Amino acid sequence: MAESKDIDRNGVQIGVYVCHCGTNIAGTVDVKALTEYAATLPGVTMARNYKYVCSTPGQELIKRDIHELGLNRIVVAACSPCLHEKTFRNVVAEAGLNPYYFQMVNIREHDSWVHTDKRAATEKGKDLIRAAVRRVRLHKPLERKRVSINPAVLIVGGGIAGIHAALTMANAGKHVYLVERDATIGGHMAMFDKTFPTLDCAACILTPKMTAVKSHHNITLWTLSEVTQVDGYVGNYQVTIKHKPRYVIEDACVGCMECIDACVYKQAKVPDEFNMYLGKRKPIYIPFPQAVPQVVVIDRESCIEFKSGKCKKTCVEVCADRKAIDFKQQETTETIEVGTIILATGFFTFDAKRVPYYGYGIYPNVYTGLEVERLINAAGPTNGEVILRDGRKPQRVAIVHCVGSRDENTNRYCSRVCCMYSLKLAHLIKEKTEAEVFNFYIDMRTPGKGFEEFYNRVADEGTHFVRGRVADIYPNPGDGGRLLVCAEDTLMSTVRKIPVDMVVLSTGLEPQADAQDVRRRFHITCSTEGFFLERHPKLAPVNTFTDGVFLAGCCQGPKDIPDTVAQAGAAAAEALALIDIGYIEQEPNTAHVLEEVCSGCKTCIPLCPYQAISFAENKKKAEINEVLCKGCGTCVASCPSGSVQQNLFEDEQIFAEIEGLLAYA
């Protein structure tokens, strides 16, 4: 401990604590020299260094000094305020001071971790501490405000992530609005046949949860709906939802499907989206047998009534008294109020045409993994038979890993699920066709519970594994439409050209095509590859940088079903934690307008990223909604007359800090 003789005229008594952080700081910065230096600064009553200031004894030390020495301002020079600012503010508050009589100095991330010259790093530490000491004496007592939280939650996306989060929240007694843009919930999982590594039937485990969503009294399910606007703030969001017309009244339809049989199209002629266009459906249809809601939908692109207005409308005839079909249905919008939002908008599968040398879209026997899922599925276009477009059963099949993954030319990241679903498809294809299956892989990635064992099982079944990325796929001349799959078998150092009847491209996972629009609508951010960005990759994996908006499933990054469900549960728990405390405490570092100085020029209004500023017509002045303000400072910096001030960042505080930083000792 180093003591200072200086007594501040205003009675300010500052204590400075320099943390060693083990050797993280003390290894590069001379903490003793910093302490001695800090004690010489005007206003500083006492300075100490300590091995871990954030530890319980460290915290107790501060409290004791406040009581015994009458300290009334605290500066801690340690790590990033992101980590421990809250800790020390609480310490200061527990000792009876206003928590904002505190300033943190980052001498780890900003100093010891980024420098190697011990002398220079120590000098930099002195500059940083001097700046904080000058600023902290000007701090004012501030109070956190509390706002109440609306217990209703909005969940966007009705795949397995959205379904699981919805049920968790609803079971906890919260009201859930589940918004799905397609005609049914279920997402990609509903398209799969079996799930790895246990080979559970996807429908068997998913459809009970889908029906539970529909029947749950706490869930409002809206299909064919999209969120168009989000206003408000954590705890009190106003969300505008657009309902697209189904042309069938949901409450009137009983799901008897007589209308589908009665449709004037005797044969199904429209390529079926749910079956990856491998099958056909009618203009009035249900996406798949277990769709939720069990309600038909009319596709106005192919329906004769919409195209010509002259259809016999046999569907309406057969529906009779139920009167469920309504060709005049219009798009509607409504606004709901929720406190929290969970985004579970899922993923997009990589367009295999972007790797032109794999021949997708050119050679009919080149399929994507998702297409083959539909072929294998008993409810699929071939009733579960794995047959080629010409009806032949394949005798040799190549499964190509890493299509649109791990490639500088497409996506740099690993899509995480492809190795496992490729193994699953190898097993299922072999089971259904007894074909010889070749898996072409770069690295086999099976890091999950039971995954490596599944790999072992598939190898034991006789699937061939070729370690090499496929370089070319083209018709084998004079071999009746067989394709040659060409790759170097890198373990044998030989180039192999293997003739096959069918190629399955294990396409990777990508962000949804409209992820950027959704990001803007919900005021969150995306990582470089376009997936929604979590607040912290390890410690806040389901939070976003916007309070009250959480992430679940593949919209945050590629992941398998177990991880998706775990994340959905975590997102629900985070939302519940917010709701159950009943209120939200807001940081007081908000901006406010000095009315007498404001000229009413409105410069600040469009710049505010949180729509917190409005124009008071009666006073002709700008007004800042404290609850919406996040304290970013944009308005403060932009105000031409200097009439916007921000708590904790007042001009005199910032100037004092800058002067401190630049005043060489």
Added chain:
Amino acid sequence: MGTASHNIATQSKTLPCEMTLENLTEFPEGRRVLTCIQCGTCAGTCPYGELMQYPPRRIIGMLRAGELEKVFTSDSLLECVACYACTAKCPRGIDLTGVLLPLIKEQVLLHLPVMPAELQKALENKLRYGNPMGESPRKRAAWVKTAGVPVRILSEDPRPAEVLWYVECYTSYHPRGQDNARATARLLHALGIDFAILGNEEKCAGECGRLSWERGLYNTLMEYNMLVFAKYQFKMIVTSCPHAYDAFRYRYPIVGFNYRISPVPPFFAQYLPQLKSILKRNLNYTVTYHDSCCLGRHNNLYEEPRALLRAIPGVKLVEMVHNRVNTICCGGGGGGMWLDTYYKTKGIERLSERRVKEAIATGADVLAVACPYEVSRFEDALKVLGHEKKMIVRDITELLAEAIEV
């Protein structure tokens, strides 16, 4: 234009530090080899991958293990035709063709007990005569007399020109190349373009010298050509040779080359509306277009040549199985042009023959090309395979010129 001569004066004597195998990882593009995941795409796509003892993947493995000596003493890299197939598909974006393989090839050459005679002669000829065939430099512009249109030669008439047409060796000397030269001259003339050539002052741009291991020869040609360019005034260079285009675009800038540069097909593609008005003659051909490696895979110029072909009345365009990024090299790149005899003694299939088999399978009458190496290579391959009656080989310029002559 003026600045180029200034750059030559200051830069031609001291070349900037060149990448070598020793300092490879100090350059960002060289450092990429450290990220190789040994996936084998390079070997799988290499037209000679099945034959190579050391395909690029193994070379990188040996490099990282410090065992490159074994690669230097194997002649397997003589099979590399610098076709950019490995580079175009590499999932780690490693520039094998442009960066790593030429450095390895240089060492392979130094370790060869006997240099393949044909290649040695071609490289010597480039140095002595400025062309690989050993033709007289004084006859480089001899074809001009038969062009049928005026072709201005800058040394005779040094007035500024809009376009400096860099004709290159095969187009200047080879009988079938000269057909291309005459066709190009007629097209330039018909479009009213103010163009001129260097005539006998022109020498090979040297690209295949670099990609086939002779760095010193390459630098000599580069310095010479830069001095010649500096003598004249022109707005841009248009070249008949995609290899020369590569040299000018990627290598010459280090000695101050900053002229606008275009290969012939994209240059003419800019004039499509005017061309369409003069392309009157119905050719009634089914044409398949062979993407040259330099033009296509290396510079993404896939659509311009096709757009020109589609503009010709009566041309039906069909594609070979391997097209665009997946094209198969004619076998002439990276020195392959002068290794046919060597390959034959080793019993290796010529790529030109592999390629014309695909062309024949399309049922087309015409194999259209855009690189001067290809006409002679494919015509020879068609003869060897007995297909010369089924298919003719034409440069795109020849087809365009044929269609404007009514």
